[in-house]
Amino acid sequence: MLKQETIFPTDDTPSSVAHAATSPTNKVKSLASEKSSTTLADQILVQIQTSIIKGELPAGSKINEQALAEKYGISRGPTREALQTLERQRLVVRAPHVGARVAQLTVSELNDLYQLRSVLEGMACELAASRITPEQLAKLQDLLAVQETALANGDTYFQEEGDVDFHYQIIQASGNKHLQETLIGGLYHLLRMYRYQCTNKNRPVKAIAEHRRIVEAIAQRDGELASLLMRRHIEQGRKNTELRLIELQANAAAKETLANIS
């Protein structure tokens, strides 16, 4: 009886969600042979997660426990537990006797989120620069190389996941357990939601160049520089996402008034 090597028992590794996402509206349990069979709540958790991140459950919309449970062919118990976990991941907001809603995407929350993320990942860089192991560094450089060649080939498909992986590995290398839990267990899912729904295809080109410089700084054990570069890198991402979010909300507002007029 031997358990997996991931550090976080609470969560899935982000790279695993890439292709598991294309199967909504079905009962899960069979087709096993997967190592899964953990618990029903955990299984539907990742499904609801991706539904929210992709916007299939629209931001701000009400979530009905019964309907969700029926959709996945299970009872309300596990559904409820999944919802509470989603609350911890900030993808859902719950109120007693009122129910759960998908988190709303607002500019001010985006700024709060990125401001916090910036500080935390800056910290992660500083720690990683002094504590990263040769193996971890090699893995990070490999990932970077893969992304760079993919970019050169115009392969934009796994860009998003690759970026998540990049930050993920640095966070892991920081070695601070509570920092890891805060970022990965608490902030990263909401972050992915913002980025998925406010994505900008042009950005990756520059982003990967920034990644390279960050990795170089870490390799040289220059934590201060790595932290600075990371904070700038994240600020770039924030600006980008903010612009897209603003126009997205402008569109929504326009559509709203149109509907009201008719």
Add this chain to the structure above:
Amino acid sequence: MLKQETIFPTDDTPSSVAHAATSPTNKVKSLASEKSSTTLADQILVQIQTSIIKGELPAGSKINEQALAEKYGISRGPTREALQTLERQRLVVRAPHVGARVAQLTVSELNDLYQLRSVLEGMACELAASRITPEQLAKLQDLLAVQETALANGDTYFQEEGDVDFHYQIIQASGNKHLQETLIGGLYHLLRMYRYQCTNKNRPVKAIAEHRRIVEAIAQRDGELASLLMRRHIEQGRKNTELRLIELQANAAAKETLANIS
């Protein structure tokens, strides 16, 4: 069937009713009888919380859902939900099909926790220095004054709660919602557990002097200084707690070996 009166909702207002004078933020709602009935899970949550923080449920010990539920005269459903919330607060560690344990207090986790806290509260100070409102500042200064006079009178009772309130108010003044949630919803309960079980009576004298300087820096809108002072202040607290924790564990180890010999 079941009734208890020491109930404040999920995690707002960390200080108890001890010195309500220092926290006039409460809406007037609390005076209208008890209107307590939010939800059973929330009610027992705070009870288990304090049991854990005080060590009545020893660090590292197993938690039996059934037994807990019976102890409070409720069913396993709400108990389970409370446990999941406690997991988010890092007071409990859960594993599928295995159950829940009270978090363990270790030196390395303590250091991780304080390292993270230091960064986050430094950030809070910087934000607070630029965004605190006159009312919030006045409240903060009032709190400080109360603590100072209490200290002058040798009144050491509410020291602990007062300190929590101090940090709490600064975090509130930062205005960053995600930062607040991370610190208060995620880290602060575990912090209180460490401090309660590794307390040092001598420290408050110096701590309050440090508080004063931090408040002054904030009042002068000097975020950089406030952040620096706060990080030093927290580092002092870490050292203190670490020493106590080490000797506490040494005692436990000694008792262990003694038991094994006999």
Add this chain to the structure above:
DNA sequence: AAACGCCAAATTGTCGACAATTATCATTTT
């Protein structure tokens, strides 16, 4: 028309029972 109060419907909270999994311990095996 807007606001208020009341009743019905929908939704969430709680419970007890059962199923699935893990932990315990006596027994056997090396």
Add this chain to the structure above:
DNA sequence: AAAATGATAATTGTCGACAATTTGGCGTTT
């Protein structure tokens, strides 16, 4: 004796039903 094995007990996961609370509509009132 230590380790592996297998049956049994204890504990966690899941379900369906019921209770408590909120939501939405409807008629009345101002």
